[in-house]
Amino acid sequence: xxxxxxxxxxxxxxxxxxxxxxxxxxxxxxxxxxxxxxxxxxxxxxxxxxxxxxxxxxxxxxxxxxxxxxxxxxxxxxxxxxxxxxxxxxxxxxxxxxxxxxxxxxxxxxxxxxxxxxxxxxxxxxxxxxxxxxxxxxxxxxxxxxxxxxxxxxxxxxxxxxxxxxxxxxxxxxxxxxxxxxxxxxxxxxxxxxxxxxxxxxxxxxxxxxxxxxxxxxxxxxxxxxxxxxxxxxxxxxxxxxxxxxxxxxxxxxxx
Amino acid sequence: xxxxxxxxxxxxxxxxxxxxxxxxxxxxxxxxxxxxxxxxxxxxxxxxxxxxxxxxxxxxxxxxxxxxxxxxxxxxxxxxxxxxxxxxxxxxxxxxxxxxxxxxxxxxxxxxxxxxxxxxxxxxxxxxxxxxxxxxxxxxxxxxxxxxxxxxxxxxxxxxxxxxxxxxxxxxxxxxxxxxxxxxxxxxxxxxxxxxxxxxxxxxxxxxxxxxxxxxxxxxxxxxxxxxxxxxxxxxxxxxxxxxxxxxxxxxxxxxxxxxxxxxxxxxxxxxxxxxxxxxxxxxxxxxxxxxxxxxxxxxxxxxxxxxx
Numbered sequence: 001x002x003x004x005x006x007x008x009x010x011x012x013x014x015x016x017x018x019x020x021x022x023x024x025x026x027x028x029x030x031x032x033x034x035x036x037x038x039x040x041x042x043x044x045x046x047x048x049x050x051x052x053x054x055x056x057x058x059x060x061x062x063x064x065x066x067x068x069x070x071x072x073x074x075x076x077x078x079x080x081x082x083x084x085x086x087x088x089x090x091x092x093x094x095x096x097x098x099x100x101x102x103x104x105x106x107x108x109x110x111x112x113x114x115x116x117x118x119x120x121x122x123x124x125x126x127x128x129x130x131x132x133x134x135x136x137x138x139x140x141x142x143x144x145x146x147x148x149x150x151x152x153x154x155x156x157x158x159x160x161x162x163x164x165x166x167x168x169x170x171x172x173x174x175x176x177x178x179x180x181x182x183x184x185x186x187x188x189x190x191x192x193x194x195x196x197x198x199x200x201x202x203x204x205x206x207x208x209x210x211x212x213x214x215x216x217x218x219x220x221x222x223x224x225x226x227x228x229x230x231x232x233x234x235x236x237x238x239x240x241x242x243x244x245x246x247x248x249x250x251x252x253x254x255x256x
Numbered sequence: 257x258x259x260x261x262x263x264x265x266x267x268x269x270x271x272x273x274x275x276x277x278x279x280x281x282x283x284x285x286x287x288x289x290x291x292x293x294x295x296x297x298x299x300x301x302x303x304x305x306x307x308x309x310x311x312x313x314x315x316x317x318x319x320x321x322x323x324x325x326x327x328x329x330x331x332x333x334x335x336x337x338x339x340x341x342x343x344x345x346x347x348x349x350x351x352x353x354x355x356x357x358x359x360x361x362x363x364x365x366x367x368x369x370x371x372x373x374x375x376x377x378x379x380x381x382x383x384x385x386x387x388x389x390x391x392x393x394x395x396x397x398x399x400x401x402x403x404x405x406x407x408x409x410x411x412x413x414x415x416x417x418x419x420x421x422x423x424x425x426x427x428x429x430x431x432x433x434x435x436x437x438x439x440x441x442x443x444x445x446x447x448x449x450x451x452x453x454x455x456x457x458x459x460x461x462x463x464x465x466x467x468x469x470x471x472x473x474x475x476x477x478x479x480x481x482x483x484x485x486x487x488x489x490x491x492x493x494x495x496x497x498x499x500x501x502x503x504x505x506x507x508x509x510x511x512x513x514x515x516x517x518x519x520x521x522x523x524x525x526x527x528x529x530x531x532x533x534x535x536x537x538x539x540x541x542x543x544x545x546x547x548x549x550x551x552x553x554x555x556x557x558x559x560x561x562x563x564x565x
Contacts, residue, residue, distance in 0.1 A: 005330070011360020018353070090344025094403070097308040097338050098361040099330035255312050256270060 008100040012108025013115075016082055020116045027116070031070045031124045038066055039131040042188060053190060054221040059132040064215040065187025066128060068149065071121045072182055072207070075150050076174050079113035079157030084170050087162070087253075096255065102248035110154045117150040135218065141226075142217035148233050149210055155240035162253050186211045191223045206232060259283040260335075260411050260442045261307070266316035268302050276302040277466045279316060284411070284444055289437055291457035291474075292446040299466040300446035301341060304413050308338045320411065334362055337409030339400050341416040341446075347389035351380050351399050354388065355406045362407030374402045378432070394425045401432070405441075412436065414445040418452060430456055462559055469559055478549075479521070485548045486517040486528065491541030500538055504531050521549070 020027055043059040050058040086092040095105060128134060136142050164170040185207025191199050202208055203224075213229025216222035222229065247254070261284035268277040277299045284290050292300050305311040307318050309329065318325040320332040346354045355371050375381045378398040383391055388399055397417070404412060414433070418426040433443055433456060447453055453460050454474065461471040470477070493512035504527065507516040515535075519526045535542065 005363045007363045007365070008361045011357050014360075015349075015353075015357045019348070022348075086346075089347060090340070090342050091346055093308075093310055093338065093340050093344060094358060094361060096310050097333060097336065098358075099333040099363060100361055251312055255310065 005100050005104050008098060009104045009108045009111075012105065013112045016109060016112030017115060019082075020078075020112070028120065028123050031074065031120050032127050034070065035066055035124050035127045036131075038062070039128065043131055054219065056219050056221070057132065060134055060219075061215075062188055063125070063128045063132065063134055064218050065185070065211050067121050067124045067146070068185075068207070068211050068214050069182050069187055070124045071117045071146060071150055072153050072178065072210075073174065074120045075113060075117040075153035076157035076160065076178060078116050079110060079154035080161035080164065080170055080174070081157075082109050082113050083158055083161035084164055088167075092254070102245075106155075106158065106244055110151065110158055113154040113157065114147070114150040117154065118146060121146050121150070137220045138217040142214070145210070145214045145217055145229075145233070148230075148237065149214070152233060152237040152240055155237065155244060159240060159243050159247070162247055165253075181205055181207045186223060206236060209233065258286045260286040260321055261444070262319040263303075263307065264317045264319075266303070266306055266318060267314050268299075268306055268311060269314045275466055277306070280468050282461060282468060282471065284442060285459075286410075286442055287437065287440060288458040289433065289443045289445070289456055291453035291460045292444060292463055293448070293450065293453045293460055294446075294463035295448055298463045300463055301415055302466075303463070304338070304340075304415050304444070304446065308336055308413060309333060330363075334407065335410045337404035337407065337412040339397075339404045339412070339414050339417060341419060343393065343396050343400070345388045345396050345399055347387065349388055350385050351375060351388060351391075351402065352384045354399065355403055358403045358406040364407045370408070371406065374405055377435075378402050394421055397421065397425075405436075409441065411442045411444070414443060416446055416448070418447070418449065426452075464559070483518055483554075484521045486519065487546050487548070488515040488517070488535070488542055489544040489546075490514060491543045494540070498538060498540075500534060501531070 039059065042062055047058040047062075052058070053061045083092075086095065125134070160170065160173050184202065185205055186202065191202050191208065194202055209224060209229040209232035212223040213226055213233065216226050216229070246252070261282075263280055263282040265279045265281065266277065267275075267279040269275045280303065292303065294300050302311065306313045307320075307325065309325065318332075321335045323332040323335075325332040346357070349357070352371065352375070355374070356366065359366065359371070372381065375384050378401060380395065380398055380402060383395060388396060391399065401414075401417075417433075418429050421429070430452075433445070437443060445452075445456065457474050459471065460474050460477055462469045487509075489510075490513055494508065495512060497506060497508045497515075501515075504517060508514075509516045517528075517531065519528070532542075
């Protein structure tokens, strides 16, 4: 018999993407408008008074951070909603009673959510391109970092979607934890622009490593070594994988 | 006859310590309609949840078509279709998309013809491209049934299929279930409507307080536990039961206007002719008489009452 239920994986993947494309207008409008607003505020209003950072204009400097911001938030929201919604409506019974393995379920949901985030990332990039010239030194690494981030944070979102017992809980972690961390994650500044002790504090923020590595793939400059960025992202990915596998092993919030 | 489902020692105790299901042994024969009958909270839904993989069993084994539902879960689950009690649908999707999704989940290749046939059979074809959200409750339930059948299961679980639906829809549902059986699908349905079990089932299992109290053919069950009630309406009311009739343990009912005689239909001699003769010889005039066979409801009430005693 089948060792991998490819059809189930692709059914979940296509089902989730169909949901995205049904509302593609509003799905894409949000990041486009947000990015444009950031450019008006930070690029034009404030950026004009800022000098270049490491030989890059301030407008261009914030682009990688903005993309990361969009990808992080959308990854968590999409993946969390994707699995929370069937739990909320009750249709998750079908998922549990189908001949699908946990890995296939995760691949379907996380794969679809990560695909959406990647699309949003590229749309954000294209929007930014309208405001400032952008160069990408290492396009391969750029896509690699984007994909890695999308997958890691979709897994994280998946975990939130399974943990949440209400719509409030679904949004509490993204709002109270992730948004502050992203804003303090070096999207709008380099670490050495921070006053003394805050430089050390900033190093405990995992988002710093993502943004730094991603910015390196654009301009070749980084706050922390690229290897460390990569290791930190991989570490987060592994942590999420471990939690997801624990969830399915114990049936946490899925099976009593 | 082959068994499509074999449940052996299956039990469930929740983390709270609540024992929802005591170890259950049950075999379902291929092609039959089996009704699981019991009051609310008896453990019907728990039993289905355990078999279908929605809940974790505390012990015991389940084999579906010979496949163990834990170690060969893919093969076992592929044979099962489930319609849960609660209405749960992909509200923003169309019936068509929802069915394709289900077929995919169960690793079946696309089959537009089958989907069309099912949707037509359930009078949903006109609604195939409407959002499920916009359908009526009865239609939503039919969408769930269509989805449960989309992967061509051989064993279909219907958990309270007619709870809260109107009489007409209930009749439709019964017709539908019979139609499925004719196509060779084995059906296990739960209900707390005795009427439904009596109407539909080949065999009946009575479950109460997490325990399978009894499993039998419907007709055998009716026969085994069945009693008949003879009511004799008198021409003149009597103040009390004549002592000459004490041997029959009659009841004087209806303000002395009628005798009630309950007898076992399986007893070789029901002593009715003697009773009538004696009444006649006492000069008591009989106006009318009626007999009534006990329903499954009476049987059920007596069973669960015995349990409580």
